Amino acid sequence: GAGGGASPWPALANSAVASIASTLFVLVLALPAAYALSIRPVKKWTDVLFFFLSTKMLPVVAGLLPIYLFAKNTDMLDNIWLL
Structure with a gap:
């Protein structure tokens, strides 16, 4: 590219x-x-x-933290399947 950096197209x-x-x-x-x-x-x-509403009130961190820990422990952080 013009800046000499990596191409954004694959990402x-x-x-x-x-x-x-x-x-x-x-x-x-x-x-x-x-x-x-x-x-x-x-x-x-x-x-x-109540179940549907309770999932709406769940903090985002409470939902994402277990997914992140799973990805980290299974070496899947840089994987398209976890994107």
């Missing part, structure tokens, strides 16, 4: 692949679950809603 390609793959993975899991929750009546609906 951008990795990010694009990871974001598209994770979006498709989440859709494959979430669409059937959303359909099932919308069609069948749930006996303990208030418990289900």
